[in-house]
Structure formats: structure tokens, C-alpha cells
Amino acid sequence: MSKKKSSSKKNKAKGTGPELPVGRLDITRSGMGFVIIEGLEQDILVKPNDFNTALHGDKVKVQVMRSSGRGGGRLQGMITEVVERKQQSFLGKIELSKSFAFFIPETDKPMPDIYIPLDKLHGAENGARAVVKIVEWSNNKKPVGEVMEVLKEEAANDTAMKEILLENGFPLSFPEDVLEETARIPETLDAKEIAKRKDMREVLTFTIDPMDAKDFDDALSIQSVKGGYEIGVHIADVSYYVEPETELDKEAYLRATSVYLPDRVNPMLPEKISNELCSLRPHEDKFTFSAVFLINARGDVKESWLGRTVTHSDHRFTYEEVQEIIENEDGLYKEEILLLNKFAQRMRKQRFKKGAINFSSQEVRFKLDENRKPIGIMIKESKEAHQLIEEFMLLANRTVAEFISKIEVNKKTLPFPYRVHDQPDEEKLTPFAAFALKFGHTFHTKSPEQIAASFNQLLQDVQGKPEQHVLEQLGIRTMAKAVYTTKNIGHYGLGFEHYAHFTSPIRRYPDVLVHRVLQQVLDEQYLPDKKMEEKCKHCSERERAAMDSERASNKYKQVEYLMNFLGDEFDGVISGVSSFGFWVETVEHKCEGLVSITSLSEYDDFRHVESDYMLAGRRSGRTFRMGDKVRIRVVAANLEKRQLDYEWVIATAMKEETGDARARKAAAKKAGNKKHGKKK
Template identity: 30%
Template structure:
């Protein structure tokens, strides 16, 4: 047998060493190459090295083409998620079947920790109890702790203080081992942040050091602060960052105008939400011989925020701005976002401009970029522009801007149709929820926002600019932070098809074209929203990458984020790259820098989305709690979005509030789920509920802390009398037993025993 060369052997050793790191998770070959910093010229060698190692049994290829060391005979690595009942569900890195982890077998593992477990031998369940569907395991060691800091409520006993975590899935109170000196004495019932100490003995308490006092738990402001801190964000900036921001100019200086293209004579305007305070994009439109010149001007934040400055480091840490129900947590200080960087009307501002030549049929035939000076002529909001499109007059919009909008509207319609019809971009209609706050800070009403044409007009302009910049960086073979959206995997396609079938839609999508065919079929149909949700929940999350993996949803081969440098850090990085390219300068970032920034921004975006959803869920649950107190219990129109073992997960039509209709509250029958968990059918009368069904429900219970909202079917007494089909005949000699309200039985009644003394 031919011996491998020393170079190949060296690469194999590097691979094994990298995979043996306890923090290593299975990676695909491209991701492994990036993680190991293997040059693109060596990718073929990496491929051959993995094949050789697999042949030798030293590595294995897992599901989704990921590579890892073979599992040892005794342990398996993966993520454990603790349920609200205290036991854990372990998902192996290899993606095989999940394991049930009993509460006592979690040892020192907390929710979402990466752990290694050992498989336990199968055991016979106690008499009268069903066998576990999943194999059982026991945690051997914690490989990576997910939660380093915990937010919770401070309490005291006569002997010690402890913190009750807000995240009830952590399952353990945290003993206060120390408090940072500058915090002093913290009163009871204050929300605090506690940094966890090392914990490797389950017979000793979990402990930590209190590092922050957020405030009293009854303070409404504290609730939102807790959500932010739980996801690793802070609302306030450090003194160092604020001091640096204060030194920024409030007006443009003569040196700021140097080396820029003067576009101040060009008609320019901004369109933003009415409540916006910072404006980072503006547009211009001019008629040219071969069509139109559409200019997208983006605030030149990079000019005022130097790389590696205190503001820049904080912006990278935050990754993006965060939009909670009652506040916006900005990525960079407001001294910059609302003043010198914001493209306010009637003042000179610095911008980075993308000029695109677009034909009458919507094709972008040329594009160029430049650092510019602009002068916005008007600040419009979406409602104004939509009213204009709907035929209303608005004297506040200058006549020249009205003329530009009327010319831009049909052009954008053509561009949008080209993107969706010809290129196959997905057009998912996902309404957004807006909580309207009253003077007391509580939610007065909840509105479901619809996508308006005015918003779509700006969206298309930004998409064009992002694509133009991505193409320019690609042609120059420069690195970039790419916005990627991967295609669904096989399991997602299968689940998407099952859920669509449950809705009565005869489709099994396997491509983007198949999805578009479904969307076209259900457009305007009552089940349109349900079909959109069935598709959306089975798509992967978009993220950032150093590699141009393409954007599945938008049908773009290469795509970057460039148009929001005030609120997204990847855009700021792309601005710096583009500026250096235009000035024939040195690349400001190395490939490994780009990879690290992409990973950080993907993580912070995920955390920010979770924080935003939690803030809406909290305020919305409080809203329904108040309605319950007032006796406003319904009925509400709802849609069944999921069928669970314990009941129907429903979503209210008007507010998208989710809740549970427990099967135990449906008293007409006992319901069983089908194999795909898309339908529940009564075993006695045959009535069924499935995904997409529209039902009427009444509000019965709200638990704000756990974010549980429970409903019952409206008119349950009348509903239970509507029996479908005939009851099955009872066989002679056998008693038929059907669960009724969870405990009652049909059949012969047991004889009452007399109490004999």
C-alpha cells in the first residue's frame, strides 16, 4: 500500500487535532476549510485527506455532509435542551435520533449547553406507564456552557442570597457567592445579572457573582432591560464611547468635502416610517437616453467611525440595532445617527452613492459607485407616499418629488415583477405586528401591518443597490461579508410538503419554483396566510458568511448588505471595503477578519430577533391579561398552526397571538394525532382538527411570566353535541372505555361499597 506523503499526513494530523477540540462541532468541508484557514488552492487536498481518514475509520461523514470524529463507544456529543417539566431532550451533533435525559441525569448541564452523554440501557417502564419513545441517556460532561450570565430576581434567606432565573428552563436557582463592590447592598426583589461560576458537582449549588443591578422588578422599564441583558445587549453606551461621540463634528467641515462627487443639484428625497429619527438612505431618479438613472445614496457612516475606534468596537459587539416594543437600542450613539450621519432634509450630508442605469424593461445594464455630497430636498414617510399612490393629494410633497415618484412607481413595478416572475424570487406575505402604546406605557391596541407599495418601492431600490455593490466587489475579487440564505434541507422540504398537504394543497415542493407555484395558487385564498406560514417555518434562517453561498429566498447568486450602515455592522464593513477599492487602497480586512465578523453578526442578529420577539410577546400577553380581567374573553377568530400532543396551537387572526387549546378542554371525544402531526382525529366520533382550520376561541387563562395564553373552543357545549358519524358498536363481552375529560369512563358503573363498621 502506498504511504501518504508527509505533506498529506501533516494535513491529516491537523484535521484530527482540530476535530479533537472539545468545542468542535461537525462542519461541512467548506466550513472546515474556513475554520482551519486552509487556502483555496488546498481545498482539493483537504477533500482527499478527508476521504483517506474516512477510509481509515478515523473520521466519519455525517448527515448534511458534515465531518467529525467517530463517536466513542460510550459517549455522544450534542446539545441538550431542558423542557419546562425539568427533563432534557438531547440532540446529537450527528443529527440522529434524540435522547431523553431524566432530570437527575442532567447532572451539571443547563439549558442549551453542549454536552457529552452516555447511552443508558433500555429498561422496562413502570407498570401502567407507556414506554419512552426516545432512547435514554445520562450527561457525562459539559463541553460548552451556553449561559455565562443569567438574569433573574434577587431573593434572600437569613443565611444567604440567591437569584431565581427569568429563564425557567435553567432549572436551578443561583446562589450569590459574591457581589461586585461598586454595586453595594442590593435590595430584595431587584432584577440582577449574575455571572456563573464553574459548576461541576451536581451535589453543590450553582453559584455566581452579581455584576449588575438592573432595578426593582415592579418597574416596567426593568422588564425590557432584562430582555436585553438576557441576550447580551446593553441599552446605554460606555463613557468611553460617549466621550468619543461627543468629539464628532455637528456640521460638515471643509476637509469633509474633499475627494467627493458633488450631487447636491440632483433632486433627492428620503422615505421612511413616520416615527423614524435617523435617515440612512435617499434616492434620486433621472431620465437618460437608454432608460433611467436610479441613484441610491447611503449615509457615509464609515467616514465618521474609524475602524478599531471605541465606537466601532462597540458597534461590532452589538452587531445591529435592536427594535423593542417601546424603545430602539442603537448600534452606534444617537449623536451620530440622528445628526451628522443622518440624511436630514435641507442640509449637506456625506453619502456613498450607487448609480444604476436601468432600461424601461427593468434590466440593470450599468452601475457605478462613488463617495458623494448630497442635499435632500424632502423627507417623506410611507403613509404620505402610499396616499399619493392611492390617488390622494398632499400639498406637503413638492411637485418635483411627486413627478419623480410617479415616474419611479411603474419602473419599480417592472423591476419587482422581473425579480419574482422571471428570476423566481420568493414573495412571502408575512404581516408584522405593531403594538400601539398608551400614555401609561401599556399596549392600548395591536395592529397587523401589511406590506404597502410605498415600502416595496424603497425595498426594491435597496435590493438593486446591494446587488450592484456585491457585483463590484466580486469583479475586483475582494473579500466581503455576504448575506446568504441556504436552500432547505431534505427534512425541511418533507415537512413543508406534509403541512401543505394537511391544508388540502396538493403540492410537494422541492425547488424554489415549486414554492412559487404554491404561493400563486393560494393568492387571495382564505388559507393564504396558513400556506405562507407552512413554507416560512420550513426555510432556513438567513445569515452572514465570508463565502458567497447565494440567497435562496431572493434568488441572487451574490448579495451583500450595504444600505443600512447606521443599524447593521456588516453594511459598515462593506462601506469600508468599497471605499478602499474606489481609492485603489489596501484591503482593510483579511479573510479571517471577515469570517469572525460574519459569525459575530449572525449571532447578534439571531439574539436581537429573539429579544424583539420576546418584547412583543411580553407586552401582548399583558394586553390579553388585561382583557381577561375586564371580561373581554372573545370570541376570537383563530387559525390552527400546529397540532401538538397536548392540544391545538392556534394563532389569532387579528393580533397573531399564539395560544393553546388543550385536548383536555375539548370534552366531546379523545383525539389522536396522525404520523405527520398535522391532524388530530376523535377516536369516537371521527371529528378532526388540522393545520389551517379556522376556529372560534375564548380566552380563559394568561400566564405573563411563562408567556402562556390558553383558549377554549367557543360554545363548547353546543359544539360537543354536533357529532359526526355513528358511534362504534360495543362488542359483547368487552367493556368499551373512552376517556372523557381525562378521567371519566363509559361502561358498567362500579358498585358502591357500603361502609361496614
């Protein structure tokens, strides 16, 4: 790095400009803090006395005071402001006295106890486990909190799910002012508003959703018209009900997304909106925001229209019902569904031909008993019914983004939350291409188009081969993460030059932002949002937190399920390799656990070959490579750590066999000594 660049970063870190740098506070178990700032190579050290009420994970402003150590060393600073709390509510225990109460958070990160006024205990007794929200906190004083929920001791798995949500910054309930504001929203559609909209209530319309869905945020309509078919993609008009800067809007923005755990949904919006007012339930008139397409008999999109509508769903389908109609070519509205599926499959084929990457995905779903404990695991695969909905949602999302991308205000593009996906990281792609070549798969990396074509060819070639699992998993890991931003660089994975999220405003806040900007453009009332990029970053961060919550909860349920199978054996596939062992995902239920290298040490001395994603035995030459099929035994299941431990079954057999051989050898030696009259 040149001195000029170094100096520039240093000035930025010290806050010599108009704005102090903003970053995330990471507090270690020892109590020391480090502010991590994007684009700054070195984290800023912050001592506990300089936290200024900031907690682990908070977004903060930091003033750099000095560099610690001789000759500069590490940058050291103090936090001047908490910009955004990662977590407002905490799980822990109540300690009660006659005149006051304290709440002790259960966390491995240092944080102060929370003072609870007696009138804010809401029935919590001494020693009770509870969820407490911080309601006030001035510097140099104890934080003040309020009990939001008293937890029942017998529901350990329920508590675990709540803890996962809280740790990732998702509130468990809605504030009273939000619920009051929601309750005041009229339940009947306003006649004046209906008159302003395109009325599509007479057009055949239906929803297709999972069996257990309650928030139906999209519907399809179809009718024959001159030149082909008019197909509408109708989306719940959340932005009509959730107005900017209301308490409801602020809470939706704070959450930014619904979180889907195995046994519950933590919604972005109160149920009255998500499951009632906005949900496109059958046989009810609803306000919608629509993308309507004229599609000819071949399946080509000839025209499109965007705007607000009023619609009426005639039927609610599940994916399973639609799949049955597709496979049997019979059932309710069979002609319409078969036609929609024909168009969807054509669009899908064209997408992949134009460079979209065809990564297949499997979703694990748990069958739960009345106590939310898993009693079975199902693998959900994408079928044509899912692809039907997916293709029309992609079409609507792309159409909206293309439309907005052409709008300029004062010769500047309109700030808009695009959904973008960057090209693969070259540092990750190069070793992946070299690894794929070992299996005979050539990878061309000279251009983004060649990379996409190589991926699709590889995914096609590996079907049913031993290396399929490993190459699919490693291929996905080379991909960048999709994010929200005003900088439109396109969506590489989908092969779209313009893309945005328009179709799920009940569960994603960026879709609400998209609806608002789109309506401004349609009304020709441009109000460029100067904070749009900041909102995009927040939504991307909340999306990652939701994904972390979903992964952690799935892992918990996997451990909870396999606790019933300790000592049992299963077939598995090696899903990851490290210097301390390898992970195995069971074939039957996709549960991942670790086979530690220590459990293999008596069989051989294994070394980690990072370039080949494998462990190799120094004496035997035995290898464990990512993608290999193995037999494992479940030996431990730790719910607190959400961790499964497996044992390689063959290793046990080898160990026993080796032990038998040693015993036979010792017996033979003893017999030989006796025969020749030798003494010890």
C-alpha cells in the same frame, strides 16, 4: 457512518488538532452542562466543577478528558476558555450587609451569586431589583459585578422587556468609554473629506421611512440625465465614523444588530450616531456611501457607480404619505415618486419572473398608552410605498455583492460577508408537497427553478381559499434560514446569484463590514480579513437572538393586551397542531393561544395525525386541521410564561348540549320507571 469518519470526528472532539473544539454550553436545571458542537453528533458532558466560569449559552473551548460509562459512552470534558459570553448583564435582587453586598440573579439556570463592592452599588438598597453586569471573574472565585440600573417596581412591563433583552445577550446601556469616544466625534463635516467625495447635495433627495423612525439610514435621489434618469441609493456612511478596533466598533460588533421591540429600540450604536450624526435627516448635509444607477425610460439599469458621497435630504416622507401620492397621483414630488414606483414595480415583476419567491408578510404593531401598555393592535401590510424602497435597496445590495464577487487577491476571492439563502430542505419539502397535493396543488421538486415556480404558482392559486393560511405558513417553514457567510451560494428566496447587506449600517454590523471591504476595493488597498467567516457566524447568531427577543416581546404584549378580554370570544385560525392541542391565531389581532386537548376530552378522544397537521376525533370524526377557522374564548393569560389559553367555543356548546341530553334521558327513564312501578 464509516469507521474512518467516526475516528475523524472523535479526534476533532478530543482536541488532538492544533485547536480545541468550540461550542455552546447548555446548562440544564439540574446543573449539568452539555457543550453542543456543530458537526459533532454527540454533545460533550461537563460537570459543574469543570465550567471554568462559563455560564449557560456561552461560546466555549472544551477539552475532552474521557468517555463516561462503560465501554466508552458519553464524551466528558472540561471547559478551558470562555470565547464569548452570551450574557454579561443579569436581572435579580440585591442582598446588602454592612461591609459587602451580593446579587442573586433571577434565572432558571444555575449560576453563582455575584459579589458587589459597596462603591459599585450606585444607590441600590437591600432587596432592590437591579441590573448587574459582571466586571471581573477569576476561576475558583465569586464573580464581581457592578449595578448598572435599579429597577422601579411599578413598571412590570418595562422590566419584562429588559429581561428579554438581557436573556438574549443584549446590553441595556453603553459603557462609559464608548460614550466618551462617541462624544469626541466632530459634529460638523470635514471640508477635506467633502473634497474627496462625489458631491450630490444639489440633486433632489428624500427619505421614506415609518412614521416613528428616528434613524434614517437610506435615501433616494433622482434627476434627469442624457439617456434616462440617474437614481441614487444613498446609505449613511457609518464606517467613516466607526473605525475598526475602537471601543465603539467593539461594542457595535458585540451587539451586531439593533433590536426592535414593541415599545423601544435597543440600538447597535449610541443615539448620537444612529439618530444624529449618521441619520439622513432633512435639510442637513451628510456623508453617505452610495450606489448610483443610470436607468433608461423603460426602467432598465444601464450603468452603475459605487462610492462615497455627500448628500442633502430635501424632504422626509413617511410610507403613508408616499402611498397616498401613489394612489392619488398627486402631492409633493409626485412625478419623481410615481416614476420611481413605476421602475420599482417593474423590477419586482422581473424578480419573480426570474425565480424569486413571493411570500407575503404581515407585521403586527401595537398601539401603546403612556405606560407602554397595549390598547390596540394594528396589522401592517406591504404596500407599493414599502415595495418602492425595498426594490431599490435590493438593487443596491445585489450590485455591491456582484461587484465584490469579481475581485480576487492572489487568485483567491476576497473574504466578504455575503447574505445567503440555501435551497429548501428536501426532508421538509417532500411532506409539504404531499400535503399541498391533497388540496389539488401539484408541486414540482426536480430542480430549484421548478420548486420556486411551484411555490409562486401555489401562492397565486390559494389566494382567498380556505387552505391559503396553512399552505403559506407551512411553505415558509420549509425554507432555510438566511445567514451571513463568506461562502457565496446565492440567495434562493430572492433569486439572486450574489447578494449582501449594504443598506442598513446603522442597525446591522454586517453592513458596516460590507462598507469597509467595498472601500478597500475602490481604493485598491486589499486587506483580506482572515476572521471574516467568524464575524459572519457571530452576526448570524446575534440576528437569531434579536429575532428571539422580538418574538418573545411581541408575545408578552399580546398576553398583556388580551388580559383585558378574559371570557370574550373571537374568530381564529388554527396556526399549529400537536399531540397536546392546537394553537389558534385570532383573526382580529393575530394573538396566538393554545386550545389544550384536555379541554376537548369530554367531547371526544382526539388523536394527532402528524402527516395531515390535524387532530381527529375517534368517535365523532371531528377534525381540527391547521388552517381551519374556529371560534375561541380567552380563558387565561399568563404574563410570566407569556402564554395564552383558549377554549373552543363549540366544544362548550356541545358539552352543554350533551349534558342536557343526558338530563332529558335520565328524566325520561325515571318517568318510565315510575309509570311501570319499578323500584331501584
